[in-house]
Amino acid sequence: MNDKIQKLLVLQRNDTEFIAVQRRMKTGPEEMVKAQENLAQAQKAFEKKAAELKEVQIAADAEEMEVKQSEAEIEKQKEKLGVVKNSKEYNIVRTAISVADKHKSEHETIELQYLEKIDAIKADLKSLEAKRDQAAAELESFKKEFMAEEKMLRGKAAELKAKRKLCTKNIDPEDLELYETALRRNHGVAMALMKDGACQGCFRQPIRNVQNQVLLNRDLIACQDCGRILYIAEQEEPVE
Numbered sequence: 001m002n003d004k005i006q007k008l009l010v011l012q013r014n015d016t017e018f019i020a021v022q023r024r025m026k027t028g029p030e031e032m033v034k035a036q037e038n039l040a041q042a043q044k045a046f047e048k049k050a051a052e053l054k055e056v057q058i059a060a061d062a063e064e065m066e067v068k069q070s071e072a073e074i075e076k077q078k079e080k081l082g083v084v085k086n087s088k089e090y091n092i093v094r095t096a097i098s099v100a101d102k103h104k105s106e107h108e109t110i111e112l113q114y115l116e117k118i119d120a121i122k123a124d125l126k127s128l129e130a131k132r133d134q135a136a137a138e139l140e141s142f143k144k145e146f147m148a149e150e151k152m153l154r155g156k157a158a159e160l161k162a163k164r165k166l167c168t169k170n171i172d173p174e175d176l177e178l179y180e181t182a183l184r185r186n187h188g189v190a191m192a193l194m195k196d197g198a199c200q201g202c203f204r205q206p207i208r209n210v211q212n213q214v215l216l217n218r219d220l221i222a223c224q225d226c227g228r229i230l231y232i233a234e235q236e237e238p239v240e
């Protein structure tokens with residue numbers, strides 16, 4: 001039995017859990033940032049559509065004004081018809097009425113097109129508003145969820161930190177140095193099982209001499225390729 005390996009395996013379990021807790025603490029806010037971005041995007045799309053509606057409404061109002069002015073002009077000319085003195089004057093008034101009528105009809109057509117557009121924009125706006133509200137609700141629930149979880153995670157992290165201190169107390173500084181180096185080099189995984197002569201961390205086969213040293217199980221042997229500390233299966237049981 002290699003006591004050193006057993007101690008390091010306990011430490012590794014602790015570190016693995018600590019890394020998972022830290023990752024969760026980090027991904028929580030990342031998920032929230034994403035939800036915040038979603039909301040900002042939904043809000044922007046809604047505002048853009050609302051601005052478009054305003055613009056088209058102004059244009060429709062301008063057309064409506066043209067129609068009303070034409071109607072007033074027609075009324076005015078019709079009154080003139082009652083007082084014309086000759087056919088020349090009559091023809092002038094009739095022409096004016098005809099021009100105003102054409103003008104009215106043209107602007108009525110444009111106004112109608114704008115009104116149809118307004119209906120479509122309003123429908124879009126409604127769905128964009130629903131999307132925005134949904135994004136806001138999602139962010140809110142993320143916040144609540146994470147606030148509750150964060151407290152638990154902080155507690156867990158503190159607990160694991162304290163546990164690590166206890167673990168490392170009983171580990172030889174040189175061994176710990178080897179472990180820490182392997183941990184940094186391999187993104188939080190310092191230990192690797194050697195199975196069928198291959199390191200299960202990088203799946204390469206150490207030279208025969210190194211393999212034998214691992215099998216002898218007397219000292220800490222690092223994989224020549226990835227630097228992880230190699231151990232054999234029987235040592236997997238925890239010491240706790």
Ligand SMILES: [Zn+2]
Nearest residue numbers: 199202223226
């Ligand atoms: Zn390796």
